[in-house]
Amino acid sequence: MAWERVAETVKPLKPGARRALETPVPVRPEPVRLAAPRKAPVGAEVPRPQAPEPTATADPKMLRRLRRGEYVIDATLDLHHQTLDQAHRSLRRFIDVAYQTGRRTILVITGRGLGPNGATGKIRAAVPRWLDEPGFRERILGVTPAQPRDGGAGALYVLIRRKR
Numbered sequence: 001m002a003w004e005r006v007a008e009t010v011k012p013l014k015p016g017a018r019r020a021l022e023t024p025v026p027v028r029p030e031p032v033r034l035a036a037p038r039k040a041p042v043g044a045e046v047p048r049p050q051a052p053e054p055t056a057t058a059d060p061k062m063l064r065r066l067r068r069g070e071y072v073i074d075a076t077l078d079l080h081h082q083t084l085d086q087a088h089r090s091l092r093r094f095i096d097v098a099y100q101t102g103r104r105t106i107l108v109i110t111g112r113g114l115g116p117n118g119a120t121g122k123i124r125a126a127v128p129r130w131l132d133e134p135g136f137r138e139r140i141l142g143v144t145p146a147q148p149r150d151g152g153a154g155a156l157y158v159l160i161r162r163k164r
Contacts, residue, residue: 062142066105066157069147073157074103079123080111087123088130098160099139105159107146112154127156 065071077094079087091108098106113121130136131143139161146155 062159063144066142066159067144069150069157071105071157071159073107073150074098074105076107076109078109079127080109082123084122084126087126091127091130092135095136095139095158095160099163102163103160104162105157107150107155108158109151109155112152124154131156131158 075094075098077090079090082090094106094108097103108127110124110127111121113124128143131140140158141161142157142159144157146152146157150157
């Protein structure tokens with residue numbers, strides 16, 4: 001049923017317009033439905049998840065536009081239900097493909113990962129660290145939490161450098 005609605009909107013590509021990607025990437029993600037936060041035991045203090053600090057190699061105007069969600073998302077990576085090793089490999093491959101194919105703004109969905117007692121998910125905590133590693137850092141201009149319409153606290157906007 002949903003597939004028929006999607007199939008009706010498909011237009012054929014012009015000859016030569018196909019880009020070689022390792023994995024197909026949606027242009028715009030469907031709205032992310034986040035589960036209701038789990039409740040902590042009565043009387044337990046629940047720490048609020050903190051947004052990662054944005055990586056600041058882009059100029060302030062670009063970072064402000066990225067933070068506001070003003071860039072069109074060129075590609076999306078969803079890391080839900082992956083192990084840390086799988087998520088790290090997927091992210092590295094995805095950043096490499098985005099860089100090689102000229103995609104500028106990508107959305108990385110980590111999920112909020114709210115566990116018992118409000119603990120932050122392992123992938124959500126690790127992705128900002130990974131994006132600051134050598135190998136990633138050279139290809140990234142900026143990273144900032146996504147707007148609520150794009151996943152909010154469970155997603156990150158990543159601005160990719162232009163290939164030279």
